[in-house]
Amino acid sequence: MAVKNIVHDESEQIFSRACRALPGGVSSPVRAFRAVGGTPPVIARAAGAEIEDVDGNRYLDFVCSWGPLILGHAHQAVVEAVTRAVRRGSSFGAPCEDEVALAEKVIDFYPAAEQVRFVSSGTEATMSAIRLARGVTGRDLIVKFSGCYHGHADHLLVAAGSGLATFGQPSSAGVPEAFAGLTRVLPLDDLPRLEALFAEEGARIAAVIIEPVPANNGLLLPREGYLEALRRITEEHGALLIFDEVISGFRVAPGGLCELSGVMPDLATFGKVIGGGLPVGAFGGSREIMRQLAPEGDVYQAGTLSGNPVAMAAGLAVLTHLQHEDAWRRLDELGAALEERLLPVLKNAPFPVALARIGSIFWMALNTNDPPRAAEAVAPDAGDLYRPLFHSLLNRGVNLAPSAFEVGFISLAHREEHFDRLAETLDAAWAEHPAR
Ligand code: KE4
Numbered sequence: 001m002a003v004k005n006i007v008h009d010e011s012e013q014i015f016s017r018a019c020r021a022l023p024g025g026v027s028s029p030v031r032a033f034r035a036v037g038g039t040p041p042v043i044a045r046a047a048g049a050e051i052e053d054v055d056g057n058r059y060l061d062f063v064c065s066w067g068p069l070i071l072g073h074a075h076q077a078v079v080e081a082v083t084r085a086v087r088r089g090s091s092f093g094a095p096c097e098d099e100v101a102l103a104e105k106v107i108d109f110y111p112a113a114e115q116v117r118f119v120s121s122g123t124e125a126t127m128s129a130i131r132l133a134r135g136v137t138g139r140d141l142i143v144k145f146s147g148c149y150h151g152h153a154d155h156l157l158v159a160a161g162s163g164l165a166t167f168g169q170p171s172s173a174g175v176p177e178a179f180a181g182l183t184r185v186l187p188l189d190d191l192p193r194l195e196a197l198f199a200e201e202g203a204r205i206a207a208v209i210i211e212p213v214p215a216n217n218g219l220l221l222p223r224e225g226y227l228e229a230l231r232r233i234t235e236e237h238g239a240l241l242i243f244d245e246v247i248s249g250f251r252v253a254p255g256g257l258c259e260l261s262g263v264m265p266d267l268a269t270f271g272k273v274i275g276g277g278l279p280v281g282a283f284g285g286s287r288e289i290m291r292q293l294a295p296e297g298d299v300y301q302a303g304t305l306s307g308n309p310v311a312m313a314a315g316l317a318v319l320t321h322l323q324h325e326d327a328w329r330r331l332d333e334l335g336a337a338l339e340e341r342l343l344p345v346l347k348n349a350p351f352p353v354a355l356a357r358i359g360s361i362f363w364m365a366l367n368t369n370d371p372p373r374a375a376e377a378v379a380p381d382a383g384d385l386y387r388p389l390f391h392s393l394l395n396r397g398v399n400l401a402p403s404a405f406e407v408g409f410i411s412l413a414h415r416e417e418h419f420d421r422l423a424e425t426l427d428a429a430w431a432e433h434p435a436r
Helices: 009-021 076-087 097-109 122-137 162-167 191-204 226-237 256-261 309-324 327-346 382-395 416-432
Strands: 043-047 050-053 058-061 115-119 141-145 183-186 205-210 240-244 267-270 281-285 353-358 361-366
Touching: 058 416, 076 309, 097 115, 097 281, 097 309, 115 122, 122 141, 122 205, 122 240, 122 267, 122 281, 141 191, 183 191, 191 205, 191 226, 205 226, 226 240, 226 256, 240 256, 309 327, 327 353, 327 361, 327 416, 361 382, 382 416
Parallel strands: 141 183, 141 205, 205 240, 240 267
Antiparallel strands: 043 050, 050 058, 115 281, 267 281, 353 361
């Protein structure tokens, strides 16, 4: 397949305006293509498994807006629900029925949630869950794992993943040492280190927060028994276990990793899929813990647009559609089809490539034969090897994440023939890769 003669004039023109009006031209750093170079296409529209830029170039999309679009872009169920909702008013700042219905569905789906609170992003969800854990336990320390990303709340921007992994910044400027000092960071997949930390400071630890399947520094699948061990250790020391299921929630199973692993966290956080592409986050847990939140309890948490009726309608449409379609069986089928189609082609790469996958989430681990289970085990030259690969794919109309550390997503709009196209495009990319 010849490299498409991609015209970028409109994107270049609009993005140069963007760079004058917005820092880096973006509203979120990883979109700026700094890790892969070049100018990001400015997207005009999207439908199903495709996105189209302002120059009319169309791309087969495996970013899916970083996970939310599990039904595909502009799905009819979401468009109709949002249109109906917004005609009734965009925001009330008061209880609304769809907020209750979505909360009831989340509680129905997620085994560890007896109550939930809605917010407007995954960051707000994890920030609020941690404040609640500190309020409930009366303790200050939080434990996170290097490479796990839980949004950009100050105390969590320590050895994070996602954009921070992409930029190689172990932590962010602007975070006072006093804030970061209450966060302990350990490597994933190292239980002796966790046991030792708890032996030393367990009485001060409010919570351990983890992406139960880390997907922001590559897809770092946990070893058998690892999550169970986290549950045991936190329970022994009276610390809460927080599953950050912003990516995995409602995607890998109705009840996320909680359902797949059978491990019950004390709190779980959600985002992405639960909003169907609109700004929704949520956190949930036992009634006993959740009732510590204002207005019932003394842990304050609030938000003008939390439980927004239009966003709630979108989330409800997505979860309802997933349920009726028995979507998770189909998403697993599609994930298996992608893996079967890609494995032979990965062998043609000019360096080792391992495929990590869980359900409809996948990641190519470059320059290694075994998918890493910790950020420290990701090949140090993964970013360099990924850069030319990314552009070869993009120039052939296939959109993967502009970072070696972000995962790919499959939606219900994807078909097996899309994976054939990805495989063919990868083969062409290997042929022209500088490592060849
Ligand atoms: P948001 O605040 O971006 O809605 O969610 C933060 C967050 C929390 N927890 C996990 C496990 C997450 O993956 C995220 C956000 N994910 C990144 C990319 N993997 C969002 C992309 C971006 O920052 O633009």
